[in-house]
Amino acid sequence: MGFWPIVLNVLRNSDVVLLLVDARMPEISRNSEIIDKVERMKGKRLMIIFNKSDLVGRKDIELLKKEYPNAYFISATKKTGVKNLKEVLDNMAENWSRNSLRIGLVGYPNIGKSTLVNLFAPGAKAKVSSMAGTTKKTQWIRVGKLRFMDSPGIIPFGDRKVQVGLTAAKDPHKIKNPERVAIRIIEFLMKRNEKLLKRMYGAVGDDAYELFDDIGRKKGYLIKGGEIDEHRVAIKVIDDWQKGKIKLG
Ligand SMILES: Nc1nc2c(ncn2[C@@H]2O[C@H](COP(=O)(O)OP(=O)(O)OP(=O)(O)O)[C@@H](O)[C@H]2O)c(=O)[nH]1
Numbered sequence: 625m626g627f628w629p630i631v632l633n634v635l636r637n638s639d640v641v642l643l644l645v646d647a648r649m650p651e652i653s654r655n656s657e658i659i660d661k662v663e664r665m666k667g668k669r670l671m672i673i674f675n676k677s678d679l680v681g682r683k684d685i686e687l688l689k690k691e692y693p694n695a696y697f698i699s700a701t702k703k704t705g706v707k708n709l710k711e712v713l714d715n716m717a718e719n720w721s722r723n724s725l726r727i728g729l730v731g732y733p734n735i736g737k738s739t740l741v742n743l744f745a746p747g748a749k750a751k752v753s754s755m756a757g758t759t760k761k762t763q764w765i766r767v768g769k770l771r772f773m774d775s776p777g778i779i780p781f782g783d784r785k786v787q788v789g790l791t792a793a794k795d796p797h798k799i800k801n802p803e804r805v806a807i808r809i810i811e812f813l814m815k816r817n818e819k820l821l822k823r824m825y826g827a828v829g830d831d832a833y834e835l836f837d838d839i840g841r842k843k844g845y846l847i848k849g850g851e852i853d854e855h856r857v858a859i860k861v862i863d864d865w866q867k868g869k870i871k872l873g
C-alpha cells in the first residue's frame with residue numbers, strides 16, 4: 625500500500641493520532657501534511673511525540689520544547705517520558721464517552737512506533753528491529769480502555785533517497801547513492817556540532833567532503849593504491865546514524 629492510504633486509514637480510525645518524530649532531525653521527519661489533515665478532521669486530537677530524545681543533548685530538547693510547547697519528549701528505549709504520556713492517554717480514555725479510545729501511531733520507518741506500543745502494552749510483542757520497514761501492516765493492540773494502532777512506517781517526501789537514508793528509513797546497502805546520503809548526514813552533523821565527527825571518528829576537515837575522506841583514512845577504509853573506499857565509508861556513516869550510535873548531545 626502507498627503512503628496516503630496507510631496514513632488515511634490510521635487517521636480515519638483513530639480518536640487520537642500520535643505523530644512520532646525523530647528528536648535528532650525534527651525538521652526532516654516532521655510531516656506537516658499529516659498535521660494539516662488531522663486538524664481538518666473534526667474531533668480528532670493530534671499529539672506530536674519526539675522520540676529518541678536520548679540521542680540529543682538537553683539543550684536541543686529545551687529549544688524544541690520552546691518551539692513545540694505541546695509536544696512530548698520521550699525515549700522509547702530508555703523509557704523516559706513514556707509513563708507520563710501513558711498517564712495522559714489513560715486520563716483521556718477515562719473521560720472518553722465510548723468504550724475505547726483509539727490511538728493511532730504514525731511516523732517514519734524506524735522511528736520507534738512498535739517499540740512504544742510494546743511499552744504501552746507489554747503483551748503486544750510488536751516486532752522491533754533496526755531495519756526499516758519491520759511492521760508490514762497495520763494492527764490493533766488493546767490495553768484496557770486504550771486501543772493502539774501500530775502502522776508501517778511511511779515516507780512522504782519528494783527527495784526520497786536522501787531523506788530516507790537520513791532518517792534510518794532504509795537498509796544502507798539498498799540505497800542507490802549512499803555517498804550522497806552520507807555527505808548529507810555529515811553536513812547535518814557539522815552544522816549541529818563542529819566537534820562531533822572528531823569525537824566519533826577522529827576525523828577533521830573544512831567541509832563535508834574532506835571529513836568524509838578523513839573518516840575513511842582514520843578507519844583505514846582504503847582500496848588498492850591507497851585511495852579511500854568511498855562506498856564503505858558511506859555505508860559506515862549511514863549505519864552509525866541509523867543505529868543511533870552518533871549522539872548529537
Ligand atoms: N536510541 C533510541 N533508539 C530507539 C528509540 N526508540 C526506538 N529505537 C530503536 O529504533 C529501531 C526501530 O524501532 P521500531 O520500534 O522497530 O520502529 P518502527 O517505527 O516500528 O519501524 P517500522 O515498523 O519499520 O516502521 C529499533 O532498533 C529500536 O530499538 C529511542 O527512543 N532511542
Ligand SMILES: [Mg+2]
Pocket residue numbers: 737738739751752758759774775776777
Ligand atoms: Mg514497526
